[in-house]
Amino acid sequence: MNPWPYVTGAYLLAAIGLLYYLVSVSRRTKAMTAQLGTLKRHAGGGAR
């Protein structure tokens, strides 16, 4: 049995999983920061 498809498959799956999570956290943080910016602008506008 050729072991390399199993070995590369396991490592690739882990790499994809970790990268996907990293991108997901970055996207969620970006969306939250954008929401924060909008709220701050509204708060600033309300104070004027």
Added chain:
Amino acid sequence: MIGRGLERALGILAVIGLLVGLYTGFFYAPADAVQGEVQRIMYLHVPLILVSYLAFFIVFIMSILYLARRRERHDAIAHSSAEIGVLFTALAIAAGSIWGRPTWGTWWTWDARLTTTTILLLIFIGYLMLRALVDDPSRGATFSAVLGIIGFLDVPIIHMSVVWWRTLHQPASILRPGAPTVAPEMQVALFTNLVAFVLVYGYLLVKRLRLEEARWELNRLRMEQVT
């Protein structure tokens, strides 16, 4: 606040660690005498599951601290660590399943260690769902802290499962009484990969905590607008 410098340093160290880990796992350590090249999955599978234990241990400690002191920071670390722990556990199970096919002849078996590890994964998926389902953040944090403490109790059961029950899974090679049972070159490869994955965990935790910081700030501003 978490410094950007720390985040960047952890990111760089994690990438270097992973490259060194790949080198030691694929070129420095020899092929296993019995299993051959497929045993190299061990340098991925074992660090992933050990770091998931670490992640859930952090959840355990931070949950106790949250219940004792009610500080948002402890809850945020527990929440972030649980999410990363779920990721690492899922990847460890997947890597183990891929390793199982050529060595055991099956992708999956209801072996004691595999079953208790799946229970751990399900407990912490439940933990994340609980957080998402409870509207009041304070109540959600309290409920999940209790679940986080109870959930961690599965970790020693997983570790001892190969001793307490007859299993297909091999017994512990590193975290065991007495000397490790693997060759020194394999120990080096395992150790470097373990350090690399601890660094990856640290980097992901810092990134995830930045999201929590933004969430606190957003909640604070919303509360200010309401009052």
